[in-house]
Amino acid sequence: NAGVMQNPRHLVRRRGQEARLRCSPMKGHSHVYWYRQLPEEGLKFMVYLQKENIIDESGMPKERFSAEFPKEGPSILRIQQVVRGDSAAYFCASSPTLAGATGELFFGEGSRLTVL
Amino acid sequence: GQQVMQIPQYQHVQEGEDFTTYCNSSTTLSNIQWYKQRPGGHPVFLIQLVKSGEVKKQKRLTFQFGEAKKNSSLHITATQTTDVGTYFCAGPSGGSNYKLTFGKGTLLTVNP
Numbered sequence: 001n002a003g004v005m006q007n008p009r010h011l012v013r014r015r016g017q018e019a020r021l022r023c024s025p026m027k028g029h030s031h032v033y034w035y036r037q038l039p040e041e042g043l044k045f046m047v048y049l050q051k052e053n054i055i056d057e058s059g060m061p062k063e064r065f066s067a068e069f070p071k072e073g074p075s076i077l078r079i080q081q082v083v084r085g086d087s088a089a090y091f092c093a094s095s096p097t098l099a100g101a102t103g104e105l106f107f108g109e110g111s112r113l114t115v116l
Numbered sequence: 117g118q119q120v121m122q123i124p125q126y127q128h129v130q131e132g133e134d135f136t137t138y139c140n141s142s143t144t145l146s147n148i149q150w151y152k153q154r155p156g157g158h159p160v161f162l163i164q165l166v167k168s169g170e171v172k173k174q175k176r177l178t179f180q181f182g183e184a185k186k187n188s189s190l191h192i193t194a195t196q197t198t199d200v201g202t203y204f205c206a207g208p209s210g211g212s213n214y215k216l217t218f219g220k221g222t223l224l225t226v227n228p
Contacts, residue, residue, distance in 0.1 A: 033214055042204055042218030091158060104161040
């Protein structure tokens, strides 16, 4: 049973370019969460999605960031017009039920974005 | 907003020594979770504590949840080189269990 799959693992962008990060949840998981980790920091919640629905995007910056989880295909975190401060590791997690019932979030390997 | 503090930030031990990391929340938590992240890796769930005063053991790891449900600790007995990594505690934020507030973690290094 494959785990949470994220790609790309590493992404380099110049300031002003767009970054697209993809996440396929574990099989049977319909809840997807995106977290951001700055160097030597803990993870910070960004957004929670179910298929075709954004449930909670309270942790997402209001500008330049968007997320989706279409009916078919992976969840995508999109960052437009990237700036150096966007350099971070972006982790996707999934759960079979709303996280908290079992407590466990299954994290992917992360996508490490570097903005030059 | 809710804050989760962890100490120490770094801990270096000799293999075989014990290790403890402490976690304190600014608010009472319904539960607390612990994750381990190896260098360059991703967070891996270790455990969830729910009850006041709860103690759980996983082989050499002992997890405690404080009586007031605002603090927690992770103790590793007789560390091994495989224990190297950053240990994070995390608590639910705003009544939502999926929206975890993570501490900054304790980076454990073990000298063989």
